[in-house]
Amino acid sequence: MTNQNILAVDDATDRPRISVIGTGYLGATHAAAMAEMGFDVVGVDQDPRKVEALSAGRVPFFEPGLPELIEKHVATGRLRFTTDIAEATAVSDVHFICVGTPQQATSFAANLSYVEDATAAVAKNLTHPGLIVGKSTVPVGTAARLRLLVARHVPAGVGVELIWNPEFLREGKAVDDTLSPDRIVLGGASPAAEATMRELYALPIAAGAPVITCDLPTAELVKVSANAFLATKISFINAIAEVCEAAGADVSVLADALGHDVRIGRQFLNAGLGFGGGCLPKDIRALMHRSKELGAHQAAGLMQQVDEINMAQRQSVIDKTVVAAGGSVLNKRIGVLGVAFKPFTDDVRDSPALNVAAALHLRGAQVTVHDPEANGTARANFPTLSYASNPLDAAIGASALLVLTEWPELVDVSPESLGEIVENRVVIDARNCLDPERWAAAGWRVVSLGKETVVPAPAVRVAALV
Template sequence: MTEGTPTGSLRIAVIGTNYLGANTAAGMAEFGFDVIGVEIDEHRLKLLNDGKAPLYEPGLDPLLKKHVDSGRLRFTKDYREVADWADVYFICVGTPQQEGSDAADLGQVNSVVDMLAPLLTRPCLVVGRSTVPVGTSKLVEQRFHSESPAGIGVEIAWQPEFLREAHGVDDTLHPDRLVFGVQSAEAEATLRQVFAIPIAEGCPVVVCNLPTAELVKGGANAFLATKISFINALSEMADATGADVTQLADALGFDKRIGRGMLNAGPGYGGGCLPKDLRAFMARAGELGVEEVITLLREVDDINYRRRARVVDVTHELLGAEWVGRNVTVLGAAFKAGTDDVRDSPALDIAGRIQLHGATVTVYDPEAMDNARRVRPTLRYADSAVEACADAHLILHLTEWPEFRALDPVALKEIVATPVILDARLLLDAASWRAAGWKYRAPGKA
């Protein structure tokens, strides 16, 4: 095969089709391969076979619809349909945090092995994309070798994903790097065939062993979390001294050794990946006796959660001594803009904390309202940002949706009880809000 020209000769199965798997399945079909996704959840399965994503992700629905309609992509709940059909199996199931522990729950990964291994009768490549503790791939390999009729003909590779929610489609089709954790030249060649198009576009490839590939994703998330917590720690210093953390970040970002990306102060990181992956990384470091990593990352995690407490403290300061009888508007429920994901969302956590103090809290988010209601049913919810702000004594800007930056402070002043806004994302035009008569506050920003 000529690099950059998919032949479609490989048949690909994607096991697990939530966020990672749905993007992977659609991306592999876009690369020119016949793809079957395996999904055991009936509701999710129906959506996918109708060409609809089981979650909000810009651009994913049309890509799924395109390839479901073409016949290149379909979904099933029956592992027997992909056993001995596919040449490459991508494991894309979740690895959530264990109940009562920081460690990763590998139950879904083990379930894939339980279901797939006994059905494999010919040589194939099984590629893990799920984020797992280092050492997991060898345990998976041992089970496939002992439980599959194909035995050692089943080769294991690990190819970690680096998808950013709200950018998943682009990151799948145009990754900024590819990491191939492989044990043979044949496995590397197969992965190069699968990803021939992005490689031809110039995407760099790192070929390494299995433990290196497993550590790359955990290490990347740990570094990003550290970078976010570092700028948030500097934000506290800025607050104490009258400095401006946004200008500070701009100045730091010009240093090529540091870079500006992810150097944004705010209410902290959240979502379904970064927090639990950081804790799983610490848990695995503890098992390996690497105490220095635990000490560093525990403080990173602690700083992150202090940011949420800091927003609540400033809220109390702005409201005055009384919480009861005060109306607080929270703009944002998703952990970041561009997604409906509310897992470990700073916005919803802060909203819940303020409600517990006695204030009436009304939330609005462009995409995450249904998910937010399921997680925090006792909060009030509005159908628009303007409706949410009516009679508010304080507005909190907690998720960086563009529509919140487009709000008219002059018009909004006419419907609130008191014109006070706390810009925890540090993205609103402070001068415009102040000129319209608002009390504007942004932690760490002059």
Template sequence: MRLSVIGCGYLGAVHAASMAKLGHDVVGIDVDQAKVNELAAGRAPFFEPGLPELLAESQATGRLKFSTDLADAAGADVHFVCVGTPQRKGEYAADLRFVDAAVAGLAPYLKPGNIVVGKSTVPVGTAARLADQLAEDAPGAVLAWNPEFLREGHAVQDTLSPDRFVYGVPDGAAGTAAVAALDEVYAAPLSTGTPRLTVDYATAELVKTAANSFLATKISFINAMAEVCEASGADVSALADAIGMDDRIGRKFLNAGVGFGGGCLPKDIRAFMARAGELGADQALTFLREVDAINMRRRSKVVEMTREICGGSLMGKRVTILGAAFKPESDDVRDSPALSAAAQMQLQGATVTVTDPEALQNAKGRFPELTYEPVTENALLNAHAVVLLTEWKEYRNLDPAATAALVTDTNIIDGRNVLDPAAWRTAGWTYRSMGRP
């Protein structure tokens, strides 16, 4: 099929390359000329394992192109809208300007029977509004909503072999046509047994925000338990193992630490609360305010722990932060707990050095006042405290004895509960972690 992908950020670039891999002819459209140039040269403008190879493979077939001109989307059968929906400045609500502009910009190039497929995460009710707009601007074109469920660090796999497809479509012949088109787009993964759910617009929009809200709630729940464990002397990791054996609960996402960040969970739960308020259902989501509050509290907690391990004050102390990205296998620093904590420590008088395998350039753009060092050993030199905040494999595998030879004081905060406490203590370290004695 001939496909266009509008918006070639994290979601769009992966989707475009993956659709070409599945055999479709794809053009990716983005307003950022520099990004388009990088993608057209087969280079990923952000770190995502497997994406550079996928870009090179797809472009070698001639089935993948990139452009800044929306007119190049003309002639495609299916148009995917993959633009961002960031949080509005000073508000909880989502900023839908980019989604609205993408649909409006596409309209002149649409023909009757074309399918416009929203993949962006939007507040419930957005699809119905856009469908009405399309009916006026491009009669005969059909809107569908097909939410994405990508995990950063696993996005290529999640696109080529997803765990489910959700189609939000209108009633009647238009919906039947949209389902048929999407089934053709996703024929390869569907043929291997990937489940497919066909629902209305509102349900499709809610699937992503509800899923993210549930995951955020689960993470904040175990971090709330960590607070109780810290007060009582219990071990939150053992607690998580025990309750995770209950198959109604499960062990995944029960890892206490400094909490979640990134470009999805924080802004999505806030936008969900804002939209519920607009719908008069705000009381249904009041619990998400506490989920958000618990998450932000853990960042302050790790700063407090670092201050304590340094003798009660961070003034003049050298602190090494291991990790800048919000999670490993990513260079995404949006709402990163690591950088948030690092900035708080610097405000309290510490000299903070941040290291990360992939995210330093992005981190510099967000917090230029911090010191950055790409080589882990150099970052550790003469530190009074080491704080692990992103669980990259190389940090999980640090040798306690070799690391001790580099620092001034052997103090470590394990902000992700991924190190072996006994090994570090045996090597002479003062070891602190989140919710463990």
């Protein structure tokens, strides 16, 4: 494999042409963002239905701002989609690998088959010098093995280089995170490859995004380490929440006080149901697995504790619900507000909210769910739950009401209106997102995590004058 003249396009004045392999959350967003930055982009996916939808400007998942961006650049002609990777590779100079790396079915290790297949397919179909750029989150050491894979498959005489440029997007804010990244990491890039990447990211660089150049292992570890740190911070505050409950302290006020320390910061110190989604859980488990392989047992042990604390939060909410329902949820109606793993997404992968709802259903509860965006994706995973189109319908006759995802419209829902239709005015605030005094004033018992339960003020009886 050579990195000589990796972008020798026909006209020296041409801008690099881009292919994006994989059009899920990462790939579709990256393809649209690159088109917005002025490049010609072709997105590749094996699913013809997804390609058809994206080609028509329809996004098969919820991500704010993305449908408009894709529709805009499909119309301008800068962005198109195909199932033909050979065609996409032939017309492109830079090839972004944006496929998934899910957890393996039989271990905590990442499944790298999609990354390997996509990289090999690009290498086989190269017709002119190209740059392969990995963006998927992978275990450290993967890129070095992929370079060997590329060398085996690239046609003779075709120059190619593989580098790593990890993604840092957040679901619900993916478009802004891609167009305005807080850092750009380039791993293993030659001077020619770095120059090409700086051209691709010229707009965010001009806006102040720092560029960090490093070796391949460091670039691979940056993303997974960032996720591991955020997960650790969440599990830390949830562990402290347990202490607060036992001692009668308030974890939210404690977190506010901690957050004023610039060494700590307030973000990700919200105690509650814990983290989920398609990134943090699988990434800390993959890091745990890879750390053990490398003999780094302290890191593996830390990730194990982070994972255990996070999973325990789900059981804590289930236990609080059982108590709120009178000791058993069997044949009791339970209203659930929110099942996406976080607000502003319809993603229910490893969602703690959906996990709790399903667990209560398995205990015999009649669970009715409402989520502003995730009813459809939740139903596809758990069709035996009941689904409501609004919060009031989810709460009808409920022995307990659970707020499991902190959507603004669920946080702001009227406790007075809900109080008129539930069987029992008790709410489990699993995200510590409600105003407990407001709910208590409406007659609700508010059960939070890491705080004392707030109960309604007793009615004042005035004796009649005789």
